[in-house]
Amino acid sequence: MRRPKRELSDVALHMIAHRFKVLAEPMRLKILHALWDGERTVGDLVAATNALQANISKHLGVLQQAGLVSRRKEGVNVYYRICDETVFELCEVVCASLHDRLATQLGELPPVTPERKRA
Amino acid sequence: MRRPKRELSDVALHMIAHRFKVLAEPMRLKILHALWDGERTVGDLVAATNALQANISKHLGVLQQAGLVSRRKEGVNVYYRICDETVFELCEVVCASLHDRLATQLGELPPVTPERKRA
């Protein structure tokens, strides 16, 4: 059962939209994915994403500002980790929805005759 | 328990990011909110959002393209409704996360002496 409809102020709408906006960049998702099972240094993330270090730092700043990741400095390295568990839930819900959508679209196409498959 | 980390292609990352991007506009969230408990005409949505009709139509196009809403034409009117229930779940998860975050930040501030409240 869904929650009842709540009133939403413009400020609330902007906050919700901003959270989605932070998640709306492939590179930031890639970073979060690299942080999926634990903390990583900036260098680790640069290697995992094939992006320039400056861009990774900027994306990490956005993620931290949004409260999705946190930093821990150790010597010359900085370790980042996901500190908002809803990140996982949101990504999984979206993945499931996209999966359903594509499966439905696939079912709406005419079937492929076997001999033409991978022609 | 969280799902194990899955491999994610760049295409998958872009699809997920795009879904978040569709939800990352306050006006689209306002439209979805107006559709929360049932279908509405474009005119209804224009009235509910105080936006120009052209913009509402464009936003509805984006939402429909993303598979979040569907159209039904009846005479001269067009009724839109939410056709992907994950929209509700996503918004509620984000709201809960934001609520937690703000509550935590509030707890980190020094308490307010009563006589200075609403000075």
Place this chain on the structure above:
DNA sequence: TTCTTATATTGCTAGGTAGCAATGTAATTA
């Protein structure tokens, strides 16, 4: 101190898009 390594910051440019205004289109009514 100087050098190097790791990370952050700044200035810039190109691409995307929300909102506006105007126009197009389809259904209904006169």
Place this chain on the structure above:
DNA sequence: TAATTACATTGCTACCTAGCAATATAAGAA
């Protein structure tokens, strides 16, 4: 037919931001 209503589309502009390049900062090593 013409006029009206409801919605969609197009062209435009202003704003935002991702990525790049260069520079800055900070910590450890020499």
